[in-house]
Amino acid sequence: MDCRPAREWMAIAVAEDLDAAETLRTHLSQCPSCQAECEELRRTWVLLAAWTDAEPPTRLDRATLVKVRAAIDGRRSWLRCLASRWVWANAATAAAVAVVASLFVPYQDSLRLCGKLLADVGVPLPPLSLSFLVGFPYAFLPPLVVVLALMVLRGNGQKIQGSAIGQAFTLIMVPYIFFACGDLETMMIAGILLSTVTGALLAGRLSQWLLRHRTESVAA
Amino acid sequence: MRQWYQQSDEPLMTSIQADRPGAFEALYTRYRIRLYNFIRRFMGDQSSAEDIFQETFLRVYRERHRYEPRAAVSTWLYTIARNLCLQEIEKRSHRQSGSAHLSDGAAIPASPTDDPLSRLEAADTAARVAHAVALLPPSEREVLILSRYEGLPHSQIAAITGKSEGAVRIALFRALTALRDHLQRNQ
Numbered sequence: 001m002d003c004r005p006a007r008e009w010m011a012i013a014v015a016e017d018l019d020a021a022e023t024l025r026t027h028l029s030q031c032p033s034c035q036a037e038c039e040e041l042r043r044t045w046v047l048l049a050a051w052t053d054a055e056p057p058t059r060l061d062r063a064t065l066v067k068v069r070a071a072i073d074g075r076r077s078w079l080r081c082l083a084s085r086w087v088w089a090n091a092a093t094a095a096a097v098a099v100v101a102s103l104f105v106p107y108q109d110s111l112r113l114c115g116k117l118l119a120d121v122g123v124p125l126p127p128l129s130l131s132f133l134v135g136f137p138y139a140f141l142p143p144l145v146v147v148l149a150l151m152v153l154r155g156n157g158q159k160i161q162g163s164a165i166g167q168a169f170t171l172i173m174v175p176y177i178f179f180a181c182g183d184l185e186t187m188m189i190a191g192i193l194l195s196t197v198t199g200a201l202l203a204g205r206l207s208q209w210l211l212r213h214r215t216e217s218v219a220a
Numbered sequence: 221m222r223q224w225y226q227q228s229d230e231p232l233m234t235s236i237q238a239d240r241p242g243a244f245e246a247l248y249t250r251y252r253i254r255l256y257n258f259i260r261r262f263m264g265d266q267s268s269a270e271d272i273f274q275e276t277f278l279r280v281y282r283e284r285h286r287y288e289p290r291a292a293v294s295t296w297l298y299t300i301a302r303n304l305c306l307q308e309i310e311k312r313s314h315r316q317s318g319s320a321h322l323s324d325g326a327a328i329p330a331s332p333t334d335d336p337l338s339r340l341e342a343a344d345t346a347a348r349v350a351h352a353v354a355l356l357p358p359s360e361r362e363v364l365i366l367s368r369y370e371g372l373p374h375s376q377i378a379a380i381t382g383k384s385e386g387a388v389r390i391a392l393f394r395a396l397t398a399l400r401d402h403l404q405r406n407q
Contacts, residue, residue, distance in 0.1 A: 011392035037397075044400040048368050050345040051353070056256040056273065064274045068244060068281050 003027070003034050010034070014041045087161055090146055091168030097142040098173060099180075107181050107192060110134045131184075131191025132198075135177075139199030143169045147207035162211055166204020170197050225249070229293035236284050244281060251294070254370060255301050261365045262305045264354040272308060276301045291379065298370070298380045302362055309358050352402040360395035363388055 006027035028035045111134050118125055125133065147162045173196050181189050224232060224246030232250075235243035255276060260269040279300050287296050353361060359381075366377045367388075374392075378385045 009389070011389045011396065014396065040400050041393075041396045044396055044403065045368065047345065047403065048349055048399070050342060051261070051349040051369075052346065053253065053257045053369075054260065056252050060256075060270050060273060061252065064277050065245070065248065067274055067278055068248075071278060071281055072239070072244070
């Protein structure tokens with residue numbers, strides 16, 4: 001007698017407490033060994049109830065919700081930061097520093113000087129790399145200087161949102177780059193844009209790290 | 221806050237996707253016991269069960285936008301928890317091949333009487349069951365836990381585990397026979 005199809009249905013009969021499918025019923029009436037097996041499985045199923053449910057510990061609830069709330073607050077605070085006038089005011093200050101610097105030493109002059117200097121020392125760079133190298137300090141230094149100045153001027157570093165200032169700075173500077181570098185080659189403009197985004201975001205991350213480090217040292 | 225507790229799972233999930241305050245906490249309250257016990261039984265040890273429990277809810281929040289109402293919320297939640305358990309088991313098998321973690325044992329069940337002897341017996345049976353379940357291969361253990369302890373129908377277990385319903389039935393049959401044999405041997 002082939003017991004295999006009946007065995008598959010036994011699991012259903014035991015688990016879902018059904019009267020079992022017709023195939024199984026018929027088979028069980030003719031096969032004492034499967035009947036005994038089905039009965040044993042039912043007993044095992046009942047025995048498993050001994051392993052009862054447990055309540056999650058309160059400290060686990062607390063720790064889990066703290067983690068999730070930190071994720072929720074992190075997201076909300078990022079949006080709130082970008083919606084804050086204070087962040088935009090500081091980003092605008094950093095952008096003003098960058099614009100003034102680019103008026104005194106325009107991107108075009110920097111590119112020429114830097115390209116010549118590198119060629120003289122035997123390291124000629126392709127246009128994209130050269131413009132990236134030149135654009136980077138214009139985007140990296142101003143937001144970092146502004147955040148560091150705020151750190152010195154304000155007692156509570158926690159309230160300074162370095163990352164958000166870096167992001168807002170990028171948004172202000174991108175249109176300016178097109179305005180200030182419109183006469184450059186596309187490749188050069190692309191390099192400066194890339195360095196502006198990278199430099200400002202890196203400055204934001206670095207200043208955020210410095211702020212956290214400072215807050216932790218003060219707390220310690 | 222109270223409004224969330226009256227909502228069914230799917231609208232609640234939509235509220236979480238829309239970042240409405242209090243919605244996530246309501247989902248947490250609804251599923252904390254079920255997911256905790258599923259993970260605890262699957263992993264067999266308290267420490268990694270707690271880590272996975274936290275990670276499950278964190279992932280539910282982070283990936284809330286990936287939930288699609290085609291599937292039941294409970295299926296989605298169990299799938300996340302199950303995948304994290306399997307990842308941990310995989311990592312563990314690399315670290316120490318084959319040895320089952322049984323440090324947790326089982327929660328001591330409440331006894332109908334306050335008789336210390338029957339409490340002890342119940343605790344002993346629970347520990348034997350926990351030990352036997354921990355020895356099952358993960359593919360059978362997950363099916364057994366979802367069916368026996370979570371009370372899920374085979375169709376939903378199939379959706380969570382990515383198996384066919386026939387494969388779920390076979391895995392459950394194998395798990396039950398293995399448990400029966402183990403429990404009979406260790407009576």
